[in-house]
Amino acid sequence: MLVDAAGVRHAPAGPEPRIVCLVPSITELLCDLGLAERLVGRTGFCIHPWETVRTIPKVGGTKDVKLDAVRALAPTHAIVNVDENTRGTADALAAFVPHVVVTHPCGPLDNLPLYRLLGAIFDRETEAEALCAALLREHDALAARDWPARDVLYLIWREPWMTVAPDTYIARTLALVGWRTLPRPAADRYPEVALAEVAGAVDRVLLSSEPYHFKERHIAEVSAVLPDAAVELIDGEMTSWYGSRAIAGLRYLGERAGG
Structure with a gap:
């Protein structure tokens, strides 16, 4: 049953879908499913794989979609995400896009139904199952290890710290x-935090590369407040992007945690 995260049932798209994707990680996933030629629009944050997507028209950002630009592309399908895009955008798209596919992966294994949903809608079941097998290999490799528990602070923003x-x-x-x-x-899902309040309680601080692009100079800033914690930069795409990047992301995470 082809049911998306909003509970909407979708039929197979047919041979010539026109897809606008407003989710950077899913734009990459669609390309890895062999659907790059069916993509007619993307956000400015949809940057992978660059050599493929750079010629695809941009329709604004994830939160400030240019609806007129989307309309001009005459898509048959628009792909949105509960966290990345606004409800208002999804509702507005539904007024003129025949099929709005809502996604909302909440954990690594939620990539499996995501792969299969898009694979089934766009006739890429074989490619989707190959991604499922690859993800499960990486997931099972992590699950098989006995990882020591560590309390971490994963920072995504500065001023205020979030x-x-x-x-x-x-x-x-x-x-x-x-x-x-x-x-x-x-x-809150993305709460503000006072660094001093977690002093002595955190083993490791991870400074993400997105949405705020933390740099080397921020390590000293955080270390001054949390001197007992190991503070380091981390590739946010590898930890926050679902879709096909999650496969490499799990491998990356295992290497970082085991190092």
């Missing part, structure tokens, strides 16, 4: 290697 709650895709990915995100629990 982190991730335990119910996010990022936190559930980090949990595969025993990294428990602080604070626990959190009322």
Whole structure:
């Protein structure tokens, strides 16, 4: 049954779909499913694989989609995400795009139904199953190891400092290697945090490359407040991007945690 994250049932797309994707990681996934030629629009943040997507028209950002630009492309399908895009955008698209596919992976294994949903809608079942097998290999390799529990602070923003709650895709990915995100629990999915309040309680601070692009100079800034924690940069695409990048992401995470 081809049912998306909003509970909407979709039929197979047919031989010539016109897809606008408003989710960077899923744009990459569509390309890896062999659907690059069917992509007619993307956001400015959809940058992978660059040599493939650079010629695809941009329709704004993930939160500020240019609806007139999308309309001009006459898509048959628009792909959106609960966290990346706004409900208002999805509702507006539904007024003129025949099929709006809503996605919402909340953990690494949610990539399996994501691959299969898009593979079935766009006639790429074989490619989707190959991705499923690759993801399961990486996931099972992490699950087979006995990872020591570590309390980590994963920072995604500065001024104010912001982190991730335990119910996010990022936190559930980090949990595969025993990294428990602080604070626990959190009322918001992406809460503000005062660094001084977690002093002495955190083993490791991870400074993500996105959405705020932390750099080497920020390591000293955080270390000054949290001198007992190991502070390091981490590739946010590898920890937060679902879709096909999650396969390499799990391998990357295992290498970082085991190092």
